[in-house]
Amino acid sequence: MNHLVIALIIFVCIFGSSLLGLYVRAMLPANHLSDDSINVVKMATGLIATMAALVLGLLVSSAKGSFDTMDHELVQSAASVVRLDRTLARYGTETHELRASLKHIYEGSIEMINSDDPAQLARLGGPEAVGRTEEFQRQVEALAPRNDEQRQLKARALAIVDDLFAGRWLALLQIKGSIPVSLLIVLVLWLCIIFGSFGLFAPGNATVIAALFMCALSTSGAIFLIQEMSTPLGGMVRVSVAPMRVALARLGE
Template identity: 40%
Template sequence: MSAIALSCIALVCIAGGVLLGIILRTILPERHLSSDAKDVVRLGTGLIGTIAALVLGLLIGSAKSSYDLQSTEIKQMTANIVLLDHFLAQYGPETGVVRNLMRRGVVVLADRMWRENGSEVAKTAPFEASAANDAVYTKLQELSPQNESQRSLQARAIQTSTDIAQTRLLLFTQTDNSIPMPFLVVLIFWLTIIFASFSLFARPNAIVVGSLFIFGLSAAGAIYLILELGQPFAGIMQISSAPLRNALAPIASVSPVVSQ
């Protein structure tokens, strides 16, 4: 389920809590709304509110850290791709086929990570390496260096290719949202209780209802922010694919792509 759908569900639950509090206020006898009852409810909701605030803060911090980490990994992988192409260019013109295969592999990699230009079957199997990526590693090992310089470049190219593969696997393992659904349900339940207590002891009027709606919208917005940061390759806050795709520019200058 998308982040916007889950945040809308959270807003509906919070609004339902507000409505429940208003209904209870109208049907409960006055003795149930005494100052003692008000103090007990306020103490309880204060405790839940503190826990919910701490959890929201921790989740936002964790989601932001994960988002920044994956953004850094994308930049590192992009740099390694450009570096690998540089090694191959220095090796000699015989690496033109490998560079073309790498270009094709980067296109497939970007499409799979950002879930673009692919079928639903491909989207459900992100760990499966493409034929182009497998061929690049195979071609690198099949190179026959003629001197010490080429042997050094081949070794560095193979190591860089391995680093790219490791980063790719790390990114694919982090593509799913890490917030468990039961955890999210409990958090929404806490917020519903808190907002129900707000409307239980306040006479409903335009200011009260409007303020509660704004507060509920803010809480749902915090949940939306957490869910969006947890899905860095989708949604409106996704990491840009431009750096990785722009790395193709120097690679595209080599000989035409060979057919498989």
């Protein structure tokens, strides 16, 4: 499901629970709203609020870590592609076709990553894309060095290709990262209880309703950002492919 739709559903649940609290407040007998009752409910909801804050903090940290890892891997892969191209260039004129093939494969990868289309992103790990990259590796392995310098350059090129493949699979494994559904349901339930208690002990005026609206919007917005950063190759919040385009422009020089 789209992250924006999920965030909207969460907002409706949270804000709706606060409005329900305001409604229930008007229906309760006065003894249910005594100071002793309010203190007990505040302590109970305080415990839930602490747990929700801890979970939200951990989720934000985890999502930011995934986003930063993907961003680092794309920058690292861009630098590695340029290194590979320059290594092949130093090897000799017999690598001209290999360098052209490298540029073609890398350009296709950039377009798939930048498409924001799940079907295109899935093709990154499809048989066709994997076959092209493995064929490229076999072509590098098939090079026949004529001297010590070419042997060193071939070994270096193969090492860079291995690093690129490792980074590629790391990116593929993070495409579908998201918050576990069970954790999201529990978290939203906690937030509904907290906002319901806010409405239960607040006067039902426009200022309170506006404050509850903004708080519910901010909380659902935080969950939206967590989900977006957990999938750094898609959605509204995504890693930049600018370093990859800069690297592409340097290939073949």
